[in-house]
Amino acid sequence: MTDVNAPTLLDDWLDQRLLVETGADGLYGRSALVERLVGCISRQVMRAGRDEQAEILRFPPLIARRHFEASGYFRSFANLVGTVHCFCGDEETHRALIRAHDSGQDWTQAQKASDLVMAPAACYPVYPAMARRGPVARDGMVVDACSYCFRHEPSRDPGRMQMFRMHERIYIGTSDGAEAFRARWIERAGALVERLGLPGSLAVANDPFFGRIGRVMARSQRDQQLKLELLVPLASDENPTACVSFNLHLTKMAQAFSLMLEDGEYASTACVGFGLERLALSVLRHHGTDEAGWPEPLRTSLADVASMLSP
Numbered sequence: 001m002t003d004v005n006a007p008t009l010l011d012d013w014l015d016q017r018l019l020v021e022t023g024a025d026g027l028y029g030r031s032a033l034v035e036r037l038v039g040c041i042s043r044q045v046m047r048a049g050r051d052e053q054a055e056i057l058r059f060p061p062l063i064a065r066r067h068f069e070a071s072g073y074f075r076s077f078a079n080l081v082g083t084v085h086c087f088c089g090d091e092e093t094h095r096a097l098i099r100a101h102d103s104g105q106d107w108t109q110a111q112k113a114s115d116l117v118m119a120p121a122a123c124y125p126v127y128p129a130m131a132r133r134g135p136v137a138r139d140g141m142v143v144d145a146c147s148y149c150f151r152h153e154p155s156r157d158p159g160r161m162q163m164f165r166m167h168e169r170i171y172i173g174t175s176d177g178a179e180a181f182r183a184r185w186i187e188r189a190g191a192l193v194e195r196l197g198l199p200g201s202l203a204v205a206n207d208p209f210f211g212r213i214g215r216v217m218a219r220s221q222r223d224q225q226l227k228l229e230l231l232v233p234l235a236s237d238e239n240p241t242a243c244v245s246f247n248l249h250l251t252k253m254a255q256a257f258s259l260m261l262e263d264g265e266y267a268s269t270a271c272v273g274f275g276l277e278r279l280a281l282s283v284l285r286h287h288g289t290d291e292a293g294w295p296e297p298l299r300t301s302l303a304d305v306a307s308m309l310s311p
């Protein structure tokens, strides 16, 4: 595989109608082929975790603003946040809004922040939902969550979208349990990526925290190895793209949402997040669009999901 320019790769995929332009960078429609790959990869994530008896939960891609605030996400990633604003005015404000729009002015002044925020990761709604149920047993629990996520990072790199799907497995329990969970999923994700016929490499990572304080947080996250990533070359061999992330939160999420263990301690949490579009597009990048040439394990599991998306 040779390096290509990311926008060129995107243009190729748009020309081939694998992705569909919407007028905004990082926001695309997906063809049936991409969806089949996404479905197949998502199913493989669930298969890989069959022994965990995870509770499967699906949330909309929005979270309650008070939960978003409790998570502290806006402190660390202010630049990525998308809030939902809605019109809350009266008829007079409505008339002013239309006048503003029709004369080329900003019509959004009357839009007010609602109590909803775009979910930045699939696991965010899980912690408050589990906390509400009461203390968690010391042997821990696993939740399987998958949803579209929003991050305001417009780009012509097809691997960097503004709306994309994240399939996550989330552990809630003791700190030893969280570490064992993460180690287990590093193995499993490696095997999954291998089955897709993709070259993966594991690296210690840090999140793109915002601002000067963010640099300190990034260093601390890296020093404690709280975040690891499985990288796969997508647009570039030299700078492979993070397709799966493995996170230890220690008790940060538990403290934010009062998520307790039975013995009164804060729970430790960990999550593994599979970027479904990044993995699907990596398959296309490495194996092309002709399914006949794809690796056998991939073709077999694709046949399973094919029926879901054929007319």
Ligand code: AMP
Residues within 6 Å of the ligand: 121, 151, 153, 159, 160, 161, 162, 164, 166, 229, 242, 243, 244, 245, 273, 274, 275, 276, 277, 278
């Ligand atoms: P993160 O919470 O940043 O570790 O994201 C979890 C996973 O979501 C990453 O490993 C990626 O596979 C995927 N991901 C993150 N940001 C994007 C994006 N802008 N576009 C597509 N996939 C993404």
Ligand code: ZN
Residues within 6 Å of the ligand: 121, 122, 123, 124, 168, 247, 271, 272, 273
């Ligand atoms: Zn997560």
